[in-house]
Amino acid sequence: MDNATSDYYITWTANDSDELCRLSPTPAEILSQTYxxxxxxxFGLIGNVLVIITYGFYKRTKTMTDVxxxxxxVADLIFVVALPLIAHNEQNGWPMGSVACKMLRSAYSINLFSGMLLLACVSGDRYIAIVQARRSFGSRSLAVRYSRLICLAVWVFALGLTLPTLIYTQLFDEYDFMEQTSTVMCELSFTDKMTAKLMKVMVPSLQMAVGFLLPLLVMLFCYSCIMCTLLRAHSSQRHKAIRVVWAVVVVFILCHLPYNVALLIHTMSLFKERNCEAEKTKLTVLATSRSIAYLNCCLNPILYAFIGVKFRSHFWQILSDLWCYGKKSDVLCARSSRRTSDICISGLRTSEGLNNMSSFSA
Known part of the structure; x- marks a missing residue:
């Protein structure tokens, strides 16, 4: 099996036996992962669509953090749309063509790199807004322009890091010697051993370094400085802001650390002979921790958007507009709009004492 990097559907000879080892997931694992x-x-689809609608049509991305x-x-939405096909491929094989196969694998890779780097940008923007409050990009329009250029650079960089996945992802027939059946799989596939060894190490290494370690270090530095600034601030709402900081960092670590540790162990043992049962256990842990990492795309909208007072006021405006559209009542719409305006004014008054700390609830 020198031509593929598939975690499952592999058969190989264990060190202490001449029998083939079946590594495909059990029915219980398939059922649990499906749920x-x-x-x-x-939840990822609903949350991220609401964020996109709110920022795109109501909030109009007024700050760098908004952008x-x-x-x-957008990155999380790309992933959750591709997730059903990813799960189907891991469990049943690939039913579509080669182009769709490459797009599927690339969607996850682009989401990984762009999403994590953008979260690092969010922490950097909040660090500048709170810790380095005197530094500024000038006018609001200029700041938004800079943030859009940064986002463009992040997407281009993520696409560049995805190129190995895009180039080497192919369709191939995985033959099951036990059941005498063949399954079409969509995985990284190579024609020579040297390329296979290089890519099997380089792809997960880039994922761990750029997709986890670098954003983690940036977030730890920025949010540590922010915490120190908040602790020195005399504000009745500083404790709420500190809890938000803790929630952001802890959720990021809990979601991504287990998978990256499991991926590191898996990568380090790729070119060694492994015991069959130990390999099954390792792949089960890898699949479980990967599902936990996927949870981050559901939690991002809650941690970074819905927790903010201003964002919630715009979200309530969306709901009131939808309600008005369904009822088609001008009087009800007028009352709903006034009520939403009151929420906005109340939220702004509540956050006045925070000054630059309000970027946590912007």
Whole structure:
């Protein structure tokens, strides 16, 4: 099996036996992953679509953080749309053509790199707004222009890091010697051993370094400085802001650290002979931790958008407009609009004492 990097559907000879080792997932694992992925897909789709609608049609991306969060939602939405096909490929094989296969694998890779780097940009923007409050990009329009250029650079960089996945992802027939059946799989595939060894190490290494370690270090530095600034601030709402900081960092670590540790162990043992049962356990842990990492696309809208007072006021405006459209009542619309305006004014008054700390609830 020198031509593929598939985690499952591999047969190989164990070190202490001449029998083939079947590594395909058990029915219980398939059922549990199907339920988990369905929940992630549903909540991720709803949350990120609402964020995109709110920023795109109501909030109009007025700050740098708004631009970053809009792009994070787009990256997460790309992934949750591709997730059902990814799950189907891992469990049943690939039913579509080669082009769709490459797009599927590339969608996850682009989401990984762009989403994580954009979250690092969010932490950097909040660091400048709170810790380095005197530094500024000038006018609001100029700041938004800079943030859009940064987002464009992040997407281009993510696409560049995705090129190995795009180039080497192919369709191939995976033959099951036990059941004497063949399954069409969509995975990384290589024609020579040297390329296979290089890519099997380089692709997960880039994923761990750029998709996890770099954003984690940036977030830890920025949010540590922000925490120190908030602790020195005399504000009745500083404790709420500190809790938000803790939630952002802890959720990021809990979602991505287990998978990256499992991926590191998996990568380090790729070119060694492994015991069959140990390999099955390792792949089960890898699949489970990967599903936990997928949860981040559902939690991002809550942590970065819905927790903000201003964003919630725009979200309520969407709901009131939808309600008015369904009822077609001018009087009800007028009352709903006034009520939403009151929420906006109340939220702005509440956040006045925070000054630059309000970027956590912008």
């Amino acid at each position: 988990i992925h369905s929940i992630i897909c549903a 970053y969060l809009f792009n994070v939602a």
